[in-house]
Amino acid sequence: xAVVSQHPSRVICKSGTSVKIECRSLDFQAxxxxxxxxxxxxxxxxxxxxxxxxxxxxxxxxxxxxFLINHASLTLSTLTVTSAHPEDSSFYICSAxxxxxxxxxxxxxxxxxxxx
Amino acid sequence: ELKVEQNPLFLSMQEGKNYTIYCNYSTTSxxxxxxxxxxxxxxxxxxxxxxxxxVKQEGRLMASLDTKARLSTLHITAAVHDLSATYFCxxxxxxxKLIFGTGTRLQVFP
Numbered sequence: 001x002a003v004v005s006q007h008p009s010r011v012i013c014k015s016g017t018s019v020k021i022e023c024r025s026l027d028f029q030a031x032x033x034x035x036x037x038x039x040x041x042x043x044x045x046x047x048x049x050x051x052x053x054x055x056x057x058x059x060x061x062x063x064x065x066x067f068l069i070n071h072a073s074l075t076l077s078t079l080t081v082t083s084a085h086p087e088d089s090s091f092y093i094c095s096a097x098x099x100x101x102x103x104x105x106x107x108x109x110x111x112x113x114x115x116x
Numbered sequence: 117e118l119k120v121e122q123n124p125l126f127l128s129m130q131e132g133k134n135y136t137i138y139c140n141y142s143t144t145s146x147x148x149x150x151x152x153x154x155x156x157x158x159x160x161x162x163x164x165x166x167x168x169x170x171v172k173q174e175g176r177l178m179a180s181l182d183t184k185a186r187l188s189t190l191h192i193t194a195a196v197h198d199l200s201a202t203y204f205c206x207x208x209x210x211x212x213k214l215i216f217g218t219g220t221r222l223q224v225f226p
Contacts, residue, residue: 006158034213043204044159044216093158095214105149105214110158 002028004096006108013084013115021079021111023094030096033077035069038091050077084115118143118209120217128223129195137220139188139205147208148188150179152201159204195224
């Protein structure tokens with residue numbers, strides 16, 4: 001079945017530093033990938049949609065300069081949290097469309113980011 | 117703007133009982149998904165509902181979709197402890213992206 005690999009699973013960083021999270025589709029080509037953010041006991045909030053080879057589309061209220069998204073190939077999208085602050089601590093989940101058939105979305109295992 | 121609401125937000129139920137989780141959404145969509153999330157984990161796909169009147173069942177869970185009412189239900193039959201988790205519905209908005217519901221945290225006790 002379709003697999004999306006997300007790394008790292010956990011990361012702790014100091015305030016003011018940047019962190020990169022990778023999302024790879026392992027056995028299918030994902031022209032579109034999505035990035036979600038989830039605070040404890042809350043739902044998943046869509047941050048942005050990335051299409052291979054083009055700029056990401058950010059949801060309203062998401063800071064483009066803070067959350068940099070790159071989708072350089074059909075199997076890899078990255079999210080970089082720049083100048084991280086404690087309020088950026090959250091669970092980040094990526095998703096790729098295509099692996100589950102025409103209507104399928106496949107989710108990565110998530111990244112727990114803690115900014116200290 | 118698409119809004120997806122679930123109720124109840126929290127459900128504590130006894131083993132062996134039945135219950136239904138409701139998912140209402142505000143904009144037309146023909147595709148709806150149900151996911152399960154265990155604490156600290158990502159999402160597990162449960163059902164994909166692709167048309168009005170669609171019904172799918174897996175074990176003790178059954179999902180249905182009424183696109184005219186913009187309503188989906190997830191019915192739990194004879195609950196067991198292993199079903200304890202958070203359940204999310206998600207609506208495919210304009211065949212472009214998934215928007216998630218508020219989530220229902222289910223706790224099944226003996």
